[in-house]
Amino acid sequence: MDLLFILLRLIHIFAGVFWVGAAWIGALFLEPTARALGPDGGKFLSHMATVRRYSIYIMVSAVLTILAGWGLWFMRYGMPSLGTSSGLAFFIGGIAGLIAMGIGAGTGSAATGMTRLGSEIAQQGKPPTPEQQGQMRELQGRMRQFGIWTAVLTSIALFLMAIAPVI
Numbered sequence: 001m002d003l004l005f006i007l008l009r010l011i012h013i014f015a016g017v018f019w020v021g022a023a024w025i026g027a028l029f030l031e032p033t034a035r036a037l038g039p040d041g042g043k044f045l046s047h048m049a050t051v052r053r054y055s056i057y058i059m060v061s062a063v064l065t066i067l068a069g070w071g072l073w074f075m076r077y078g079m080p081s082l083g084t085s086s087g088l089a090f091f092i093g094g095i096a097g098l099i100a101m102g103i104g105a106g107t108g109s110a111a112t113g114m115t116r117l118g119s120e121i122a123q124q125g126k127p128p129t130p131e132q133q134g135q136m137r138e139l140q141g142r143m144r145q146f147g148i149w150t151a152v153l154t155s156i157a158l159f160l161m162a163i164a165p166v167i
């Protein structure tokens with residue numbers, strides 16, 4: 001029981017730290033860089049997604065954080081704890097984490113769309129058509145919005161996790 005608890009805590013905290021950090025790096029650095037590069041931004045994201053497997057790392061860290069987090073919550077807190085400030089804070093943080101994962105899936109699908117469009121543009125061997133440029137702008141806008149929301153929600157979860165044990 002104790003060993004399982006320690007293991008879940010380690011998985012939860014390592015994966016959670018990676019997830020929040022990656023969400024902010026994506027929102028503050030990677031997405032703006034891809035946007036500034038215009039059509040080449042698609043190639044940049046395509047390399048990051050297909051060669052570096054960025055989306056898979058994010059997805060695995062999000063799933064591990066959520067599964068281990070809810071496992072910990074049911075082991076140590078559970079429904080009766082909703083009447084205590086700590087249990088409730090962990091619960092609300094847990095819900096913020098779940099919503100962040102849902103929105104993160106939207107970021108992933110926008111990134112996949114950009115990757116596909118980027119490779120299409122690269123293969124055609126000529127500058128993107130106005131229609132492709134419009135599609136790229138639309139996908140970049142979606143990715144920016146979703147990326148910021150994921151970063152904000154994972155940070156809300158982190159904030160609540162950090163204060164929950166001491167309130």
Ligand code: HEM
Pocket residue numbers: 009012013016017019020065066068069070071072073074076077090091093094095097098153154155157158161162165
């Ligand atoms: C971005 C998402 C998340 C991050 C960054 C995160 C981070 C953390 C951190 C740093 C701690 C250690 C706090 C401490 O012991 O002082 C913690 C503990 C905990 N987290 Fe999360 N967490 C996240 C999502 C979740 C979710 C979705 C749940 C589900 C309810 C959850 C449940 C818990 C529980 C129950 C603990 C306390 C474990 C214990 O009593 O030792 N977390 N979390």
